[in-house]
């Protein structure tokens with residue numbers, strides 16, 4: 001294409017205009033950092049979730065999937081460390097009353113500096129964060145005269161820790177009710193079911209447990225559309241391994257997950273690893289797989305070597321034994337072993353993956369036609385396997401028996417993949433609408449179809465059109481979905 005641009009604000013409007021994403025409770029002016037997926041968004045999200053689920057639970061014969069509840073016993077979060085540690089350092093500006101996450105405030109400032117100075121301040125920030133040095137962080141902000149974007153002053157409170165978990169009550173009467181939390185990660189549902197799954201599934205180490213589901217975090221700085229939400233969906237897999245082998249598996253999953261992202265169409269040069277300096281309380285190694293979003297390189301997925309922290313903690317708090325009896329150690333000539341497995345976790349945000357796919361797909365294109373006039377379109381180049389609608393079936397006219405033939409094709413295809421049928425409007429207009437929602441194929445039924453049973457197939461990405469037998473359409477698309 002002669003001229004392409006990729007604009008984030010326009011992508012956001014496009015998502016709304018075409019039924020991908022709506023602000024939650026928009027009727028009531030919306031709820032901050034909460035979003036609803038519309039008719040196309042829900043399908044794209046499902047396709048992404050299904051692709052992940054298949055890659056984990058079908059293509060790996062030693063990974064099984066579960067679906068644990070969002071509500072969990074409150075002690076789970078005490079044992080996991082979330083009650084005491086799941087917090088971010090925050091600072092308030094006294095003039096605007098605006099609250100900032102300290103790392104975001106410093107990162108935004110670093111972006112305004114030249115590269116060397118920017119890197120230096122970020123390195124200092126990482127050091128202070130790693131040391132939990134809250135007053136040092138405040139000094140760093142004051143020393144650099146970092147200002148609030150609203151009040152433009154440096155009148156800051158002290159830096160404080162702010163817990164990100166939402167709490168609510170379970171039980172019918174308020175006095176009897178117990179405080180419970182909305183899970184901030186899906187992982188704990190896997191840890192507390194480790195023995196259930198291992199025993200009932202006769203799983204042998206190394207093996208994994210995967211799950212997808214909602215997680216909730218009271219993010220203070222919720223911004224960048226669906227990148228940082230208060231209610232979001234995670235796709236996590238905990239891989240249980242022998243103690244001492246965790247780094248081997250950490251490296252394996254690091255590479256495997258990056259390759260998976262590439263396999264769904266994310267270009268390798270748009271992905272990179274970022275090693276953590278400050279490790280979470282449970283980790284002995286951690287990294288992010290970052291994607292170059294329209295607003296910069298940011299975390300898409302986390303890979304964490306979580307040691308035996310979680311299982312040990314749950315054993316301590318529940319006073320139950322959570323161990324694995326390793327028969328294979330005996331076969332290898334070593335003594336029978338009872339041990340607490342180590343865990344390597346892969347954790348990707350489904351909404352961030354959605355945003356990744358959409359930001360790669362969205363393109364505004366302009367070109368000059370053969371007759372010298374200008375033309376343009378907005379297109380979502382979503383990979384065929386992921387696109388919410390695969391095929392649009394468009395009778396050229398609403399008469400002469402063309403709709404009947406079109407509906408025959410629809411009946412043949414719809415058990416296999418999602419189709420869209422439309423009779424209204426000029427064909428060019430219908431093609432443009434399909435481009436805008438990312439439908440990779442359009443088939444037009446015209447008078448020639450009645451004579452020779454061929455249709456015109458139009459390809460979204462190249463806009464090329466060709467005739468093909470109607471009887472071949474379904475298999476051609478099935479083949480593309482499978483690749």
Ligand code: ATP
Nearest residue numbers: 219227228229232299300301302347348349351352
């Ligand atoms: P960040 O540093 O961006 O806050 P995190 O390190 O806290 O993320 P993890 O706890 O590792 O994130 O969660 C695993 C994944 O869940 C992240 O890689 C991200 O894709 C997703 N995720 C985390 N928080 C959010 C959120 N508020 N909104 C959307 N997705 C999220």
